[in-house]
Each structure stands twice: as C-alpha cells, then as structure tokens.
Amino acid sequence: MSHVLAEAQKLSRTFGKKTVLHDVSLTLHGGTITGFVGANGAGKTTALRLMLGLLPGQGTTLFCGRPLSAWKAPAAIVGSVFGGVAGHPRHSVRAHLCMVAAGAGHTDRRADDLIDLIGMREAARTSLAKLSLGMAQRVGIAQAMIANPRILILDEPANGLDPHSIHWLRDFLRARADEGCAVLVSSHLLAEMEQFADRVAVLSKGRIVSEGPMRDLLSYADSRSAITVETPQMTELAAIVQAHGGRLQINPDHTGRITGIPRRKVGHLAADNSIVLYQLSENATTLEDFYLTIAEEEYRAR
Numbered sequence: 001m002s003h004v005l006a007e008a009q010k011l012s013r014t015f016g017k018k019t020v021l022h023d024v025s026l027t028l029h030g031g032t033i034t035g036f037v038g039a040n041g042a043g044k045t046t047a048l049r050l051m052l053g054l055l056p057g058q059g060t061t062l063f064c065g066r067p068l069s070a071w072k073a074p075a076a077i078v079g080s081v082f083g084g085v086a087g088h089p090r091h092s093v094r095a096h097l098c099m100v101a102a103g104a105g106h107t108d109r110r111a112d113d114l115i116d117l118i119g120m121r122e123a124a125r126t127s128l129a130k131l132s133l134g135m136a137q138r139v140g141i142a143q144a145m146i147a148n149p150r151i152l153i154l155d156e157p158a159n160g161l162d163p164h165s166i167h168w169l170r171d172f173l174r175a176r177a178d179e180g181c182a183v184l185v186s187s188h189l190l191a192e193m194e195q196f197a198d199r200v201a202v203l204s205k206g207r208i209v210s211e212g213p214m215r216d217l218l219s220y221a222d223s224r225s226a227i228t229v230e231t232p233q234m235t236e237l238a239a240i241v242q243a244h245g246g247r248l249q250i251n252p253d254h255t256g257r258i259t260g261i262p263r264r265k266v267g268h269l270a271a272d273n274s275i276v277l278y279q280l281s282e283n284a285t286t287l288e289d290f291y292l293t294i295a296e297e298e299y300r301a302r
C-alpha cells in the first residue's frame with residue numbers, strides 16, 4: 001500500500017452530556033480515495049472538523065507527519081470542502097477565485113488555472129448566486145485546491161448532485177488520487193461510495209465499526225448474500241443444499257432462501273438432480289446491505 005499522508009487517532013467529542021465521537025481513528029493513504037460512510041448524525045462532520053482543527057475535542061491528527069498547525073502553508077497540505085462555496089453572492093466565479101488566489105499569495109493566473117481544472121471556463125462570469133448546486137460544489141473544490149494540497153477532505157460532496165455532476169466529481173477525485181493525493185470523502189449514500197472509494201471506514205453512532213479495502217467489504221457482503229429460489233421440489237432441494245454445506249429456509253411466500261452456497265452452484269446442483277427451478281436469483285449485495293448488517297449487529301450487541 002502507498003504511504004500514509006494523514007493519520008487521525010482517538011478522536012472523541014462530547015456535546016453537553018452526549019458523546020458523539022468515541023476514539024475514532026482514520027488513516028489516509030496517498031493515491032487512495034477513502035470513503036467515510038455512516039447514517040445522518042453518525043458523527044462524520046464532527047470527526048472531519050476535529051481532524052482539521054475546526055472544532056476542539058480529544059485526539060490528534062497528523063498531516064504528512066505533523067499537526068496541521070505546525071505547517072507554514074497548511075493550504076498546501078490539506079484542502080477541505082464543507083458544503084458549496086461561501087462568497088459574495090454577486091461576485092462572479094472568476095472574481096471570487098481571484099480573491100481567494102490573492103489571499104493565498106497567487107496571481108489571477110492561478111484562478112484561471114483552477115477554472116480550467118473544474119471545467120467552468122464558460123461559466124466563469126456567472127455570479128455565485130446563480131450557480132447550480134453542482135457548479136457551487138465545483139467552485140468550493142477549486143477553492144480547496146488553491147495551493148494544490150496533498151490531501152483533500154470533502155464532507156458529503158455528492159449530496160444533492162445530479163448524475164452528471166456526480167460523474168464529474170468521481171472522475172475529478174480519481175484524477176487527484178492518481179496524482180498521489182489522499183482523498184477522504186464522507187457520505188451517507190453508501191451505494192455511491194461503492195463507486196468512488198478504494199477503502200472505506202464505516203461510522204455508526206460515533207464509532208468506527210469497520211475499516212478496510214472496499215473490495216474486502218464487498219466480498220464480505222457477498223458471503224452473506226442470500227439466493228431466492230422457487231421450485232415445486234423444495235424439500236428435495238433443501239436436502240441437496242444441506243448436503244453441500246448450505247442452508248435453505250422457506251419464506252412466507254413459499255419461495256426458498258439459500259445461504260452458504262454460490263448461486264451458480266445451486267443451478268448446477270438443481271440440474272444434476274433434475275430439479276425444476278422457476279426462479280433462481282441473487283439479492284444484489286451493495287455496501288448498503290453491508291452497512292445494514294453491521295448496523296443491525298451493532299444494535300443487537302447493545
């Protein structure tokens with residue numbers, strides 16, 4: 001795996017008497033998009049704000065080996081996006097980015113480069129007030145990119161975006177990761193993260209309940225997926241499935257639910273034993289399913 005660019009350790013935060021984050025640790029690697037997923041209120045924004053020092057709390061975060069405050073030019077280390085863009089509503093995209101560039105010691109040239117980077121040359125004169133959500137999101141991203149940071153942190157960047165904007169965002173973040181950046185993207189839209197992220201950390205009620213490569217989580221989810229069958233020979237099929245290490249339960253609608261055997265093997269077993277199948281389907285396993293399983297197990301453990 002590529003090198004560690006950011007490391008958050010034991011982040012905790014209490015609001016009043018309620019602890020909303022419990023010892024959250026996260027590692028971000030160069031060249032990798034990490035999805036930070038959890039339901040609304042799980043604590044994602046609080047964790048990201050703590051990491052960036054935007055909110056006080058317990059725990060430490062090192063960016064490229066040091067606390068962010070120890071870097072002379074923190075904007076070259078990490079760029080963050082929380083929501084769209086905050087600026088004067090009557091300012092054009094270009095005027096806004098020129099101001100941001102000037103504030104960071106750059107010329108207008110940097111603003112123009114960023115406008116090209118976010119593909120908004122044609123909308124450069126549009127005022128911030130007239131931007132669509134997707135466009136505002138892009139300007140926010142351009143702002144975070146001002147000093148070409150090595151780490152990008154985005155809180156729910158896909159929230160409310162149309163499919164075209166989501167596609168753009170995915171390609172944009174992938175290109176940054178391919179350049180060696182570490183990218184952290186939070187989302188409650190788990191199915192979406194499946195398409196974005198290489199790694200994923202699942203946050204539930206302020207605790208990391210799972211962390212690892214996306215493909216591991218998906219294959220774990222796969223191993224728990226169930227197959228639905230419909231056959232007039234359910235008892236016979238149940239015995240065959242059991243003899244091959246699987247399990248068949250009858251659903252209330254008289255279909256069967258098979259676990260522990262891959263779908264294709266069920267098809268072959270049925271054919272070999274002359275069992276007529278009216279239906280043989282696999283429930284699509286998504287990160288959503290995985291998350292629900294984890295959340296359910298968490299709930300039962302309480």
Ligand SMILES: Nc1ncnc2c1ncn2[C@@H]1O[C@H](COP(=O)(O)OP(=O)(O)OP(=O)(O)O)[C@@H](O)[C@H]1O
Nearest residue numbers: 015020038039040041042043044045046047156188
């Ligand atoms: N300033 C605050 N004062 C009191 N409680 C807060 C404050 N900020 C957040 N919380 C609480 O902390 C918990 C976590 O909130 P947070 O916004 O971090 O969750 P989230 O996972 O980002 O969810 P969402 O996607 O809805 O923003 C919630 O129960 C929220 O109500």
